[in-house]
Amino acid sequence: MNEMELKYGCNPNQKPSRVFMEDGSDLPVTVLNGRPGYINLLDALNGWQLVSELKKATGLPAATSFKHVSPAGAAVGQPLSDVERQIYWVKPDAELSPMANAYARARGADRMSSFGDFISLSDVCDLPTAMLIKPEVSDGVIAPGYTDEALEILKAKKKGNYCVLQMDESYRPAPVERKQVYGVTFEQGRNELVINDELFSNIVTANREITDQARIDMAVSMITLKYTQSNSVCYVRDGQAIGIGAGQQSRIHCTRLAGSKADNWYLRQSPQVLGLQFVDTIGRADRDNAIDLYIGDEYMDVLADGAWQRTFKVRPDVFTLEEKREWLNGLTDVTLGSDAFFPFGDNVERAHKSGVKYIAQPGGSVRDDNVIATADKYGMVMCFTGIRLFHH
Numbered sequence: 001m002n003e004m005e006l007k008y009g010c011n012p013n014q015k016p017s018r019v020f021m022e023d024g025s026d027l028p029v030t031v032l033n034g035r036p037g038y039i040n041l042l043d044a045l046n047g048w049q050l051v052s053e054l055k056k057a058t059g060l061p062a063a064t065s066f067k068h069v070s071p072a073g074a075a076v077g078q079p080l081s082d083v084e085r086q087i088y089w090v091k092p093d094a095e096l097s098p099m100a101n102a103y104a105r106a107r108g109a110d111r112m113s114s115f116g117d118f119i120s121l122s123d124v125c126d127l128p129t130a131m132l133i134k135p136e137v138s139d140g141v142i143a144p145g146y147t148d149e150a151l152e153i154l155k156a157k158k159k160g161n162y163c164v165l166q167m168d169e170s171y172r173p174a175p176v177e178r179k180q181v182y183g184v185t186f187e188q189g190r191n192e193l194v195i196n197d198e199l200f201s202n203i204v205t206a207n208r209e210i211t212d213q214a215r216i217d218m219a220v221s222m223i224t225l226k227y228t229q230s231n232s233v234c235y236v237r238d239g240q241a242i243g244i245g246a247g248q249q250s251r252i253h254c255t256r257l258a259g260s261k262a263d264n265w266y267l268r269q270s271p272q273v274l275g276l277q278f279v280d281t282i283g284r285a286d287r288d289n290a291i292d293l294y295i296g297d298e299y300m301d302v303l304a305d306g307a308w309q310r311t312f313k314v315r316p317d318v319f320t321l322e323e324k325r326e327w328l329n330g331l332t333d334v335t336l337g338s339d340a341f342f343p344f345g346d347n348v349e350r351a352h353k354s355g356v357k358y359i360a361q362p363g364g365s366v367r368d369d370n371v372i373a374t375a376d377k378y379g380m381v382m383c384f385t386g387i388r389l390f391h392h
Contacts (some may be wrong), residue, residue, distance in 0.1 A: 001027055009038045028171035033155045034140060036161035040118055042069050042327040044142040047120030050227040052076060055122040057195055057219040058241070064224075065114040070232075072113035073135050074224045075105035075240040076216065082106065087268045089284055090132065097379065100128035105240040107136065110261055111288045118142070119353055125150045133157075144169045147388070186227060193387060195222045200360055204368075205375050205382045213238065214358045214381070221337025223358055223391065228339070230390040233347075235262040236335045236356060242266070243354070251340070255347045258336075259354040266331045266355075267295045269322060277313040284374075294317055331355035334386040339389040341365040345374030352378045362388050 003020035004027060017038050021027055030126035031043070036044070044068035050071060054062035056263040077098035085092060088108030096104065099121060107114050119133065121143040130150035133141060134340030140163025141154065154164050178187045200210070200218050210218075224234045228246045233254045235243035248254035267273060268291060276294070278287055290311045293302040299318060302308060308315045336351045338361040346373060351359065359375060363384030375382045 001306065003027075003029075004031070006038050006041075006245055006302070007035065012030070014038075019225075021245055023174070028168040029142070030166045030168070031148070032151065034158070034161050034164055036140060036163045036165060040140055041137075043067070043118035043139070044165055044167075046121060046227045047071070047118060048142055050163040050223060051120045051122040052169075053195065053223045053226070054220065057223060058216050060216075061099045061102045063099070063106040064120045065117040066120065067113055067117050071106075071224055071227065071241070071244060072117060072227045072240070073109040073241055073244070074220060075102050075109070076220060077102035078239040080104055083269050083274070086274060089135075089287075090352055094131070095126045097126050098121045100132055103129050105133055107132075107163075109240055109242050109265055110244070111174065111284075112292055113261075115285060115288075125151055125154070126155075130154055135284065138167065139163060142167050169269045177202065184269055191226065191389075191391075193226070193389075195226070199385050199387065200383045202363075202384045202386065203381060204363065204372050204384050205380060207379050207381045208221045210358060210381055211226045211327040214333070218334035218337065218358065218360045218383075222385070225337050225389045225391075226341040227391060230339050230392060232339045232389075232391070233258040234337045235351075235356065237331075237333065237355075238260075238335070242334070251338070251343060252346050252350065255336075255338075255350045259350055262334065264292065264295060266328060267319075270319075270324075272316070272319045272328045276316055278310075279311060279313055282311060295324070328354070333357050335360070337361070339391070341368075341388075342371045343367060345370045347371070348374040348378070348380070348382075352380075357381065359383070360385055362386055 006017040008015050009017040015355045047064045047066040050064050051062040057077050062076050064074040065072045080101055088104050090104050090240045116137050118139050119141040124145040125143040126147050127149045130153040134153055142165040154162055177190050178185055197215055216239050221234040221236045224241050225232050231248050231254045234241050235258050237265045242265040243258040245254040245258030288309050290302050334355040335358040341362045341364045343365050357380055359382040
């Protein structure tokens with residue numbers, strides 16, 4: 001099939017809408033179920049590039065959860081801890097394949113942002129992965145294939161309208177890409193940069209010791225940034241993006257946004273949050289919203305008299321700033337990637353507050369000496385990749 005008509009473009013008023021191959025070849029995507037929309041396909045094709053590159057870089061199955069043409073989460077298939085199972089709403093006895101582990105971690109890191117996402121999987125979607133996708137609010141999934149059992153489960157989502165796409169793994173795009181803005185055609189060479197260990201070889205700090213896990217995490221961060229709307233910063237721990245800041249005009253605002261998401265990911269593992277007693281009738285999305293309020297500055301929205309009874313069986317104690325800071329002190333060995341250089345040391349200062357030990361960034365600022373000195377102050381390992389990864 002060379003062309004696919006779509007219901008509408010980014011918004012219902014933008015018609016007509018379609019996707020097609022200008023060279024007359026077949027589309028690399030096959031629709032197995034549902035009807036994809038314009039934004040669905042943007043998310044699917046960007047997400048597919050991300051996970052396929054992660055798989056090549058790490059050798060591990062990879063998954064990403066996309067929203068509005070940026071990843072809300074990305075991860076490789078390393079095992080879940082018991083606490084991660086709990087905060088990602090994965091049953092203790094649930095069977096998890098490597099692909100399922102990757103998806104649970106990609107979806108679970110920022111569940112608020114992943115609500116209504118489009119999923120991309122690097123490997124065949126198996127039954128354990130489909131069982132995790134089944135209860136989540138999601139628009140669709142793209143993968144190179146599906147087992148019969150997985151496809152049957154996915155086709156039943158959204159009253160049979162769940163979008164299931166199959167990607168042709170052999171597809172290779174043209175080396176030059178084009179897009180139109182206001183009737184003007186833009187053309188550029190595709191970003192074919194290969195992200196591997198060599199990219200992280202230029203270590204500029206006094207501390208030069210990078211663990212094998214940190215190298216995986218650097219790859220996760222930089223490949224995620226390659227497909228995230230710029231400016232972008234990504235915090236990673238144990239093969240999982242735990243905080244992604246996208247589309248910010250200021251680098252420090254991006255670092256703060258991603259850092260706050262990383263903090264929230266870790267705060268969800270605290271005894272105060274794990275001990276919350278939700279009423280039996282509350283759903284996953286409402287639990288996620290309640291947790292986000294509880295650990296944030298507007299906690300009284302969910303703790304006030306008349307409000308907490310709708311969510312909790314027992315009113316929780318306030319999670320104080322001092323208690324949160326004490327818990328966050330346990331967040332360590334985090335890797336941070338940036339799609340462009342840090343212009344000031346304030347970015348490193350903010351990263352330190354979220355447990356960052358390893359940094360990968362292009363370098364090239366006139367204040368590189370200040371940035372390096374700030375990293376050295378905290379014993380961090382920082383490498384200059386020499387490569388910018390803007391994505392628009």
